[in-house]
Amino acid sequence: MYIKKCSILFCIMMLLFQSGCDIKTTKQNKELESIKEIKIGFTVYRRDDTFIAMIVSNMEEAIKEGEQQENIKITMNIMDAKGSQTVQNDHIDKLIEQGCDVLCVNLVDRTVAATVVDKAKAADIPVVFFNREPVKQDLERWHKVYYVGAKADESGKLEGQIVADVYYKNNGAMDKNGDGKLQYVVLEGEQGHQDALLRTEYAVKTITECGIQMDKLAGDTANWLRSQAETKVNQWLQIYSDTIELILCNNDDMALGAIDAYENADKVLPAIVGIDGTALAIEAMKEGKLLGTVKNDAQKQAELIFTLCYCLATKKDASSKIDFVREKYVFTEYTMITPDKIDMK
Numbered sequence: 001m002y003i004k005k006c007s008i009l010f011c012i013m014m015l016l017f018q019s020g021c022d023i024k025t026t027k028q029n030k031e032l033e034s035i036k037e038i039k040i041g042f043t044v045y046r047r048d049d050t051f052i053a054m055i056v057s058n059m060e061e062a063i064k065e066g067e068q069q070e071n072i073k074i075t076m077n078i079m080d081a082k083g084s085q086t087v088q089n090d091h092i093d094k095l096i097e098q099g100c101d102v103l104c105v106n107l108v109d110r111t112v113a114a115t116v117v118d119k120a121k122a123a124d125i126p127v128v129f130f131n132r133e134p135v136k137q138d139l140e141r142w143h144k145v146y147y148v149g150a151k152a153d154e155s156g157k158l159e160g161q162i163v164a165d166v167y168y169k170n171n172g173a174m175d176k177n178g179d180g181k182l183q184y185v186v187l188e189g190e191q192g193h194q195d196a197l198l199r200t201e202y203a204v205k206t207i208t209e210c211g212i213q214m215d216k217l218a219g220d221t222a223n224w225l226r227s228q229a230e231t232k233v234n235q236w237l238q239i240y241s242d243t244i245e246l247i248l249c250n251n252d253d254m255a256l257g258a259i260d261a262y263e264n265a266d267k268v269l270p271a272i273v274g275i276d277g278t279a280l281a282i283e284a285m286k287e288g289k290l291l292g293t294v295k296n297d298a299q300k301q302a303e304l305i306f307t308l309c310y311c312l313a314t315k316k317d318a319s320s321k322i323d324f325v326r327e328k329y330v331f332t333e334y335t336m337i338t339p340d341k342i343d344m345k
Contacts (some may be wrong), residue, residue, distance in 0.1 A: 018246050037073040038313040041095030041125075043088055044106040045132065047080040049224055050253050051276045051298060052106060055131065058302030065304060080168065082323075083110045088199045092116055093329075101313040104128045104305060113138035117145055126312040130305055132193060139328050148305050148330045150200035155275045155334045159199065160206025162273055162292035162336055163246065164324045167212055176245055176272050182212060184246035185236055186219035187254040193269070196221070198248045199275060216242060222254050229257025237265055246270045252281035252293055259289050277337050285339055293333040304330050 042059070044052050048314040056078060063074045077095060081088035095103060096119060103125050105116055113134030118141070120127045126144040139145050167174050167182070174182060186204075189196035200219070208214055217240050222228035229249070236244065247270055249255035255274030262269050269289055274281050277295030284290040304322060308330065311318035322330055 013168075014176060019158065024079050030118060034152075034244045035072065035314060037075065038102075038236040039098070039100045040074065040076040040096070040102050040104060040266075040309050040313075041079075041092075041100030042076050042104045043079040043091045043095065045081055045088070045108040047078070048085050050249065050278050050280070052131065053306075054278070054298035055106075055302050058299045059306060062303050062306035066310060070310070072073050083108060087232045089115070092119060097310070100125060102126050102128060102309040104130060104159060104309065106130055107134065110134050114141060114186060115213045117141045120144075124339040128305055128308055130301065146308060146328055146330065148308065149300055150296055150301070150332045150334055152195040153202045155195075156199040156202025157206045157294065158294045158334055159248065159273050159275055159292075160296070161209075161246075162338060163203075163207050163211035163271065164212060164269065164336070166291055167207075168210075168237075174245055176270075177243070179268055180206070180213060182217045182246045183215045183217050184248060185217050185233075185244055187232065187247065187258060188221045189218060189224045189248045189250040195252050200248065203248050203273075215221075222257065223254055224251050226253040226257040226260070229254035230260040231304065233258045233261035234265070237261060237267065242267065244270050249274045252276040255290060255293070256280060256284060259284060260330050277335070280341055282337065285337070285342060288339075292336065295337050297332045297335070300332045304332065 027106065044056065047053060047056065059076065063076055067074050077100065079091040079095065082089060088108050090105065092105070094218065103120050105127060107113060110132045113129065115140055117127060121142045121144070128146050128148060130148040133147055133149055138146060162326070177183070186200055188200055189311070204214060218236055220232055222232050233247070247255070247258045249258060249272065252274035255272050258272050259269065271291045272289070273291045273293065274293045275296065277293050281290055281293045285292065307321050308318050311321065325331060325345070
């Protein structure tokens with residue numbers, strides 16, 4: 001008799017539990033059905049940066065596809081900080097005031113992420129940082145903060161591997177003066193920028209670990225810009241003339257600027273490598289002007305940013321669609337692109 005009563009009680013509890021789940025599911029479905037529009041606030045450090053422009057373009061395409069697949073209106077308000085953190089702070093305030101559902105931020109200064117997080121938290125708006133990784137402590141300030149990007153050290157390793165592969169394949173032809181070393185210069189992105197530091201460090205480290213001796217002639221920042229890189233290389237040409245054998249560049253735009261400087265000076269190009277895998281860089285590679293580049297997958301990053309934004313806005317579980325690292329980070333892979341692998345663009 002006691003067992004029978006327990007069985008009945010268990011069945012009643014299971015029915016109540018199932019009923020509660022059904023009510024919860026029905027409520028969630030109704031909430032999703034009530035969403036008529038998703039608003040994404042999108043602010044970038046500079047829209048004229050070639051790679052960032054690629055992110056924006058691919059994000060727009062992802063939104064178009066998302067609207068068709070999910071049958072919901074999705075808008076994105078894009079703001080260009082033009083290299084000013086003060087301007088970007090104002091943009092973030094405006095996007096919050098406009099009632100965006102998710103805030104996407106490509107920081108001008110990665111060290112001020114805490115301010116952005118606190119503002120978003122006060123408004124209960126999730127934040128997706130991308131391309132410029134905030135410090136760990138800032139990402140941990142709130143559970144609705146994420147980062148989408150790629151590991152900068154990996155791009156440096158691949159850039160260095162491109163140099164090592166070509167060096168040994170051509171029996172050291174890069175070593176034009178035959179001294180057993182590569183005289184090189186470095187064009188870095190920004191002073192103190194994490195990606196710039198890591199790309200440079202690991203490119204040089206990889207080359208030397210492959211047994212190639214290096215002799216650094218000069219290095220300076222060109223702020224990721226083609227025009228500044230051209231100016232900087234022009235100055236180096238006045239000092240070092242034809243002794244530069246290798247130019248390591250933190251991105252493709254600066255690599256193209258280096259090419260511009262040599263061509264305008266009517267000088268023979270040294271080995272030049274970049275990072276990003278932009279269309280213009282690949283074209284330069286086809287023309288034999290660029291030794292190689294490392295593809296930073298703008299399309300994949302944009303797709304992941306959009307997927308994360310959609311899940312956050314609709315309160316869906318993003319972990320079923322995205323592979324998170326430590327619950328906060330989403331990383332894409334880099335790929336080497338060399339003349340024999342141009343089809344990988």
